[in-house]
Amino acid sequence: MCAQLPSDTSKGKTADTSSVLLKDSAGMVHNSPGVVVKPVLESYFSVVDSLLSSNKLINTKDPAVFFIIEKRKTKGKEFIFYAVCIIVLILGIFRTFYSSYFDNLFRVFFNTSIRQNQLTDQLLQSTLPSLILNVFFAISSGFYVWLVFEHYHTPRLIENQVLLPFCILGVGTLYFLKYVILKFIGWMTGMHRATDNYIFVIFLVNKIVGIALVPFIILIAFGMPVAINLLIISSVLLLGLFFLSRYLKSYGLLENRFSLDPLHFIIYIIAIERVPLLLIYKILVDYVI
Numbered sequence: 001m002c003a004q005l006p007s008d009t010s011k012g013k014t015a016d017t018s019s020v021l022l023k024d025s026a027g028m029v030h031n032s033p034g035v036v037v038k039p040v041l042e043s044y045f046s047v048v049d050s051l052l053s054s055n056k057l058i059n060t061k062d063p064a065v066f067f068i069i070e071k072r073k074t075k076g077k078e079f080i081f082y083a084v085c086i087i088v089l090i091l092g093i094f095r096t097f098y099s100s101y102f103d104n105l106f107r108v109f110f111n112t113s114i115r116q117n118q119l120t121d122q123l124l125q126s127t128l129p130s131l132i133l134n135v136f137f138a139i140s141s142g143f144y145v146w147l148v149f150e151h152y153h154t155p156r157l158i159e160n161q162v163l164l165p166f167c168i169l170g171v172g173t174l175y176f177l178k179y180v181i182l183k184f185i186g187w188m189t190g191m192h193r194a195t196d197n198y199i200f201v202i203f204l205v206n207k208i209v210g211i212a213l214v215p216f217i218i219l220i221a222f223g224m225p226v227a228i229n230l231l232i233i234s235s236v237l238l239l240g241l242f243f244l245s246r247y248l249k250s251y252g253l254l255e256n257r258f259s260l261d262p263l264h265f266i267i268y269i270i271a272i273e274r275v276p277l278l279l280i281y282k283i284l285v286d287y288v289i
Helices: 042-055 080-095 099-110 118-126 127-152 160-189 193-224 226-256 262-288
Strands: 002-005 019-025
Touching: 002 193, 042 193, 080 099, 080 127, 080 193, 099 118, 099 127, 099 193, 118 193, 127 160, 127 262, 160 193, 226 262
Parallel strands: none
Antiparallel strands: 002 019
């Protein structure tokens, strides 16, 4: 449809019939034959402003308000998931390639008396599987300590993910120093056999502990928050039983080598093994993380 646009009569002038503008419904200006076209100039911005001002849902009269957008900090468990997958993968590969060592390890551990029998000799001669399980103990126990720190003491000075390798290296360094000190004591006192047996019992229990912590790591990492406290308490009780069995086995071995008073052995355990760990824990909580 086309409509004839009236000419300007605001100043009392008559309409000029020689100049007619025709505009269709789409807003396009056309000229009829024999008619001079006067272009209609409409500003794009004026049209947009009129549309915005007529819209009740858009406020264009008040001053603009802006907000600073901050990057959202998401706390997912992707990092924990992949770390747990690596731990389970290492254990599965070890179980596949060293199945005989894996079975003999549990047989010797659940034996009432650790003596130099055939199974013990096989474990002592298998140096590579022993080294792999010792490294695995450092990884699993360090990961367990990291989860406990994350639950009870959120790191303040360093990022949470950065703390994990320090926990693993801390556990590995602690037992490496313990191995070196015990070897030095055995060399200095001339009791090589007794210290070697004691070292064997310590790392035997550590290997079992590293394997036993895997289910607790999975449950604590992905369990419900209300059950984490119960899981941690259960794991601590289990660790206490493992360490108690280690001390009982160690005392039985050392008692056969030389006269050892039970009170002196308990004092050694408290002074050399328990008190330093408590001091390290206190320093980490108060000053490091």
